[in-house]
Amino acid sequence: xxxxxxxxxxxxxxxxxxxxxxxxxxxxxxxxxxxxxxxxxxxxxxxxxxxxxxxxxxxxxxxxxxxxxxxxxxxxxxxxxxxxxxxxxxxxxxxxxxxxxxxxxxxxxxxxxxxxxxxxxxxxxxxxxxxxxxxxxxxxxxxxxxxxxxxxxxxxxxxxxxxxxxxxxxxxxxxxxxxxxxxxxxxxxxxxxxxxxxxxxxxxxxxxxxxxxxxxxxxxxxxxxxxxxxxxxxxxxxxxxxxxxxxxxxxxxxxxxxxxxxxxxxxxxxxxxxxxxxxxxxxxxxxxxxxxxxxxxxxxxxxxxxxxxxxxxxxxxxxxxxxxxxxxxxxxxxxxxxxxxxxxxxxxxxxxxxxxxxxxxxxxxxxxxxxxxxxxxxxxxxxx
Amino acid sequence: xxxxxxxxxxxxxxxxxxxxxxxxxxxxxxxxxxxxxxxxxxxxxxxxxxxxxxxxxxxxxxxxxxxxxxxxxxxxxxxxxxxxxxxxxxxxxxxxxxxxxxxxxxxxxxxxxxxxxxxxxxxxxxxxxxxxxxxxxxxxxxxxxxxxxxxxxxxxxxxxxxxxxxxxxxxxxxxxxxxxxxxxxxxxxxxxxxxxxxxxxxxxxxxxxxxxxxxxxxxxxxxxxxxxxxxx
Numbered sequence: 361x362x363x364x365x366x367x368x369x370x371x372x373x374x375x376x377x378x379x380x381x382x383x384x385x386x387x388x389x390x391x392x393x394x395x396x397x398x399x400x401x402x403x404x405x406x407x408x409x410x411x412x413x414x415x416x417x418x419x420x421x422x423x424x425x426x427x428x429x430x431x432x433x434x435x436x437x438x439x440x441x442x443x444x445x446x447x448x449x450x451x452x453x454x455x456x457x458x459x460x461x462x463x464x465x466x467x468x469x470x471x472x473x474x475x476x477x478x479x480x481x482x483x484x485x486x487x488x489x490x491x492x493x494x495x496x497x498x499x500x501x502x503x504x505x506x507x508x509x510x511x512x513x514x515x516x517x518x519x520x521x522x523x524x525x526x527x528x529x530x531x532x533x534x535x536x537x538x539x540x541x542x543x544x545x546x547x548x549x550x551x552x553x554x555x556x557x558x559x560x561x562x563x564x565x566x567x568x569x570x571x572x573x574x575x576x577x578x579x580x581x582x583x584x585x586x587x588x589x590x591x592x593x594x595x596x597x598x599x600x601x602x603x604x605x606x607x608x609x610x611x612x613x614x615x616x617x618x619x620x621x622x623x624x625x626x627x628x629x630x631x632x633x634x635x636x637x638x639x640x641x642x643x644x645x646x647x648x649x650x651x652x653x654x655x656x657x658x659x660x661x662x663x664x665x666x667x668x669x670x671x672x673x674x675x676x677x678x679x680x681x682x683x684x685x686x687x688x689x690x691x692x693x694x695x696x697x698x699x700x701x702x703x704x705x706x707x708x709x710x711x712x713x714x715x716x717x718x719x720x721x722x723x724x725x726x727x728x729x730x731x732x733x734x735x736x737x738x739x740x741x742x743x744x
Numbered sequence: 745x746x747x748x749x750x751x752x753x754x755x756x757x758x759x760x761x762x763x764x765x766x767x768x769x770x771x772x773x774x775x776x777x778x779x780x781x782x783x784x785x786x787x788x789x790x791x792x793x794x795x796x797x798x799x800x801x802x803x804x805x806x807x808x809x810x811x812x813x814x815x816x817x818x819x820x821x822x823x824x825x826x827x828x829x830x831x832x833x834x835x836x837x838x839x840x841x842x843x844x845x846x847x848x849x850x851x852x853x854x855x856x857x858x859x860x861x862x863x864x865x866x867x868x869x870x871x872x873x874x875x876x877x878x879x880x881x882x883x884x885x886x887x888x889x890x891x892x893x894x895x896x897x898x899x900x901x902x903x904x905x906x907x908x909x910x911x912x913x914x915x916x917x918x919x920x921x922x923x924x925x926x927x928x929x930x931x932x933x934x935x936x937x938x939x940x941x942x943x944x945x946x947x948x949x950x951x952x953x954x955x956x957x958x959x960x961x962x963x964x965x966x967x968x969x970x971x972x973x974x975x976x
Contacts, residue, residue, distance in 0.1 A: 363858050374846025636842040639803060640903075641831020641859050643824050735803045736795075739838065 361653075364646065368654040372661070382618050382658050386715065387666035389615040391673065393608045394711050398674070398701035399682055400604060404597045406538070406696050408590055414539040416589045417478045417568035421448060421581045426565045431455070434468065438563045439580050447572030449476045450564030452554055456517035458529070458547070460505045467501070467545050469517060471554030478570045481542070482535050486550040491530035493553065498543025502534045509534045515547075520559045527557075538696040612715065615662075616722045619655050623726040627651065628743060634730055635738030644731045651730060655723020659716045677701050750910060750943055751777035751800055755809035758795050758966075769795040771966040772809070777945060779910070782937045784946035784953060787963035793947035794915055796963070800945065801834055801913045802826040814910060831859050835904025835942075837914040841896040843888040849875070849899050850884040856907045874906035878932055894925030898932065905936055914946045918953055930956045 372379045422428070426437025434453050441450055452471035457464050472479075474487040486494050493515075497507060507513060509531055516526040529547065537543055555561045569583075577583075627634070637647050681698035758770040770792045777783060785793045798804040799811050802818050803826075811818040814833055821829065830836075835856075843852050853874055857867045875881045878898035888896055897917060904912050914933070918926035934956055937944050946953055954960060954974070962970040 366858075370846050370851070632840075632842060633844060636838075636844065638827070639801070639830060639836045639838075639842075640856050641827050643827040645823075646827075736798050739803070739842065 361649070364650045364653045365657070367650055368657050371650075371654055372657055378622060379658070379661070382615075382622055383661045383665050385618050386615040386658055386662035386719070387670070389611045390662055390666040390711065390715055391670040392611055393715075394670065394703065394708060395674065395677065395701065396604055396607065397601075397707050397711065398677075398703045399699055400597065400601050401702040401704060401707060402682075402699045403695065404594070405702055406699060407593055407597065410538040410696070411590060411593055412586060413480045414537045415479070415542050416586050417449070418447075418571055418573065419569045419583060419585045420589060421567040421569055421573075421578065421583050423565055424580050424582055426453075428566070431468075434565070438560060438565045441562050441564055441567075442578050442581070445567075445578075446574070447570045448567035449473055449478050449570070450551060450567050452551055452558075452560060452563055453565040454517055454554065454558055454560075456515050456547070458505065459514040459516070460507055460511075463505075465505055465545075467515075467547050469515070469554060469557075470542075470546050470548050471551035472548055474550040474552075476568070478568050479542075480537070481548060482533050483548065483550070485533050486548070486553075489530070489532045491532060493527055493529045493549070494532040495529045496533040496535055496548045497531055498540075498546065499534055499536050500540055500543040501545060501547070502531075504544075507531055507534075517557060519557065525557065612718060615715075616718055619658050619719055620722040620726065622658075623651065623655050623723050626654070627726055627729055631733070631738045631743065632741040634733060635735050635740070638735040639739060644733070648724075648727045648730045651727035652720060652724040655727070656716060656720040658723075659719035662715070663712060674701070674703055678703065747778040747780075749776050750779050750814055751775070751945070752812040753796070753800070753806075753809070754811070756796075756799065756806035756811050757808040758792070758799065758804070759807045769966050770799075770806070773966075773968060775961065775968065775971070777943060779943055780937070780941045781959055782934060782944045782957060783959035783961060784948050784957040785961045785963050786948060786954060786957075787969075788949060791963045792966040793949075793963055795966075797913050797915055797945065797947045800911075801836060802829050831856060832907065833910045835907065835909040835912040837897070837900050837904050837912060837917045839916040839919045841888070841893075841900045841920075843896055843899055843903075845888055848885050848887055849880060849891070852888065852899055853902045853906050856903065860907065870906050871902075874902040877905060877936060878902045892925075893921050894928060897921060897925070897929050901929065901932060901936075905940070905942070908940060909942065911943045911945065914944065914948075916948055916950070917946065918948070918950050923952065926950070926952050 423437050423439045425433060427433045434455050438452060441448070450473065454469045456467055456469045458467055472481065472483055474483045476483055482496060485496065502508060511531045512528050513531065514526060515529045516524060518524055555563065634647055637650070638644060678701055681700045683698050684695055753773050753775040756770060756773045757768065759766045759768045773796060785796055787793050795804065799806055799818060800813055802813065802821060805819050813829065816829060818826070844855065847855070850871055853871045854867050857870055862870070872881060872884070875884055878901050880895060880898055880902065883891065883895060888899070891899065918929060921929060930953060933944055936942055946957065948954065957974045960972055960974050961968060
């Protein structure tokens with residue numbers, strides 16, 4: 361094997377431009393595949409981290425009549441906060457309408473304990489504000505409703521008896537979060553104020569649980585763990601990864617096609633050389649191995665060349681990040697303005713192994729033909 | 745003292761399919777060569793010289809009959825055993841040199857020894873010795889494209905001789921050389937034949953080569969027409 365490797369290296373370096381082109385194409389595939397995967401992994405990690413910090417906490421304890429995905433359950437989907445509840449931050453959802461600049465927009469008023477620390481929402485300001493009805497909103501709602509910090513907006517809601525009431529909300533903060541679910545159409549208000557407004561004292565639609573929480577088996581409340589809450593996000597990212605694998609497949613196919621083409625051409629053009637190897641005492645299988653190794657060595661060289669320009673690129677991108685166009689951030693999934701790629705050992709190793717194995721296979725397939733070559737005709741350089 | 749026969753061809757025929765018909769390249773060939781002979785198969789193009797050489801060199805097999813080289817039946821050899829026979833016991837010299845273009849002169853000559861898994865020191869000594877036989881020690885690190893035709897063929901001789909094989913098969917070794925180089929090459933081979941006792945078998949229709957041969961086997965239309973000692 362060592363001899364074949366040495367010969368393969370000599371042959372490849374001897375082939376110069378042909379080798380360079382194949383190596384460049386393959387190294388480009390290496391770099392792009394690793395980079396695109398690292399972006400997906402970066403997005404995955406960022407989205408999970410943001411979702412936990414801004415929305416999920418350690419999990420949700422949800423009223424049995426409340427379904428966060430079904431707005432029709434908001435009206436009746438709430439219940440009294442259990443006694444001796446530890447590690448629970450109550451959230452009460454109520455439907456309401458706001459009227460910025462004479463337009464009507466349906467929103468959900470989300471009552472939250474202003475002193476909570478489990479979520480990154482800047483709720484502290486709700487307690488500190490001197491306004492009568494201080495609220496905070498996210499940048500997405502602020503943008504779509506054309507609202508800014510310091511603005512006032514009319515709000516209309518129904519109390520627990522179904523009676524309409526209205527007042528003026530003061531926007532005391534516009535927060536910037538990557539999680540659209542807590543932003544789009546949501547207005548955050550101190551839960552004590554919301555209890556007062558709706559006469560739903562001590563009621564919650566669901567709770568954010570923290571690490572102090574130890575009793576997921578409470579009657580009328582269903583516990584949804586952090587893992588379960590993240591599942592749909594992970595499923596979405598995995599689906600994206602699967603669709604991206606088509607791109608990797610195409611990239612890899614182009615690079616492998618170049619190697620395959622070179623191998624076919626080599627076996628066609630280097631008949632005399634193959635005949636000479638056999639005449640000098642190489643077995644046909646060793647010649648097959650030599651040509652297969654030549655093809656595989658492309659992937660090793662591509663790895664080296666890819667590292668030369670890829671590693672600085674990866675380091676730069678891990679610092680500068682990959683900017684996400686604003687249009688993509690409105691897709692309703694947790695997507696930051698900038699995604700910082702994450703280069704895991706597993707990702708790099710899997711990519712390297714995949715490329716090397718594929719390169720070896722596409723090198724071996726045409727090289728098999730050598731085993732059937734007539735060495736006498738090969739020595740004469742006759743095409744077979 | 746009885747001479748040791750190292751090549752025996754018995755009733756060997758070889759046919760190829762050409763344009764849907766069987767072409768008989770060799771017809772009932774009987775031939776025996778002893779150790780240390782300097783012989784040549786002589787005949788016009790298409791007479792079957794190279795085919796016979798290829799069978800003796802275990803690159804090809806007779807369609808009928810047998811060929812024994814160093815007591816091994818070529819017809820019965822597996823690819824692996826045939827490769828081993830060529831690697832250890834048979835050296836080839838080709839008309840167009842067949843040097844490996846990306847290797848240096850040293851590496852080309854070293855190649856056979858690499859297949860034999862000799863140590864680096866053994867290989868270096870053997871290669872330099874072989875290059876000194878052909879007077880090319882100064883060209884060890886050149887690539888074949890920097891050599892003249894005569895030099896290239898001398899490298900091919902060194903490559904064939906470096907493993908000190910029992911048999912060297914030379915297929916039209918002077919066909920691409922000028923007269924002066926051809927004589928140089930032949931003198932070198934004759935010297936190695938004398939000094940090392942290697943059996944040389946040529947295929948040629950070059951008059952210059954014939955002058956050096958001890959034995960000439962005339963081949964015509966796949967048959968041995970005449971097998972004679974060279975008196976010239």
